[in-house]
Amino acid sequence: MTPSVVEDPRPIDGTLWGAWVRAGNDRWEVVRRSWSVFSRNTTELIDLLNVPATNIVVSLQLMGDDHDATNAFWEQLDQRLHNQIASAATLVDHVRRLLNYYTADVPALVEEYKQRNAAVTDRDETAYLRDLRNYLLHYGVPPVIQTLSLGSEGRAGAGHNITLSAERLLEWPRWSARSRRYLGSFPERDGPILGPDVATYADAMREMFVWLFDQRAVIHRESIPDRFRIGQP
Numbered sequence: 001m002t003p004s005v006v007e008d009p010r011p012i013d014g015t016l017w018g019a020w021v022r023a024g025n026d027r028w029e030v031v032r033r034s035w036s037v038f039s040r041n042t043t044e045l046i047d048l049l050n051v052p053a054t055n056i057v058v059s060l061q062l063m064g065d066d067h068d069a070t071n072a073f074w075e076q077l078d079q080r081l082h083n084q085i086a087s088a089a090t091l092v093d094h095v096r097r098l099l100n101y102y103t104a105d106v107p108a109l110v111e112e113y114k115q116r117n118a119a120v121t122d123r124d125e126t127a128y129l130r131d132l133r134n135y136l137l138h139y140g141v142p143p144v145i146q147t148l149s150l151g152s153e154g155r156a157g158a159g160h161n162i163t164l165s166a167e168r169l170l171e172w173p174r175w176s177a178r179s180r181r182y183l184g185s186f187p188e189r190d191g192p193i194l195g196p197d198v199a200t201y202a203d204a205m206r207e208m209f210v211w212l213f214d215q216r217a218v219i220h221r222e223s224i225p226d227r228f229r230i231g232q233p
């Protein structure tokens with residue numbers, strides 16, 4: 001039989017408790033807004049990549065030599081890729097600030113987040129895309145390779161893909177060991193396909209942040225640190 005939980009009878013110092021909750025809420029709001037930016041940037045990038053993947057006219061145009069007709073697409077790709085991976089880095093920093101605030105009072109939240117975040121960061125796609133931000137900031141533009149397969153509808157590999165050249169990316173010497181192994185796994189004149197990697201990373205982030213935002217109510221409903229109690233237990 002599970003013993004019943006006895007409610008702590010000590011009163012709460014409402015002034016200190018209220019200030020703690022408000023300061024925490026401010027940090028939650030920063031993370032919420034940062035997550036919204038990341039989500040919008042991810043959607044915009046994937047939507048752009050889906051245009052040539054689902055429109056044969058656009059894909060053939062991109063494969064051609066009419067730069068006047070295609071420059072707008074490539075400029076949007078540069079912009080949206082940069083926005084997506086930059087907003088991911090910003091989101092990570094904002095969450096770090098949130099967790100630092102709760103480390104002393106709600107350590108279980110911080111430890112659980114670390115475990116879930118490790119499952120995300122252990123993915124090759126995560127390491128690669130987070131390192132790609134520094135590549136774009138400090139080294140060069142995305143080294144794009146286009147592939148177009150006109151096979152039957154639904155066949156694996158059919159359609160238009162935008163790939164980043166692993167060989168060109170590896171010219172930058174500052175990839176992490178995991179990213180370097182990932183990029184080194186591709187044959188010559190090949191590399192990671194941008195759309196699936198972004199989608200895989202975004203899905204992993206989404207799962208983690210659904211859990212994280214659920215903890216906001218739990219903290220304020222169930223976690224009252226001893227330091228806000230008046231008197232001895």
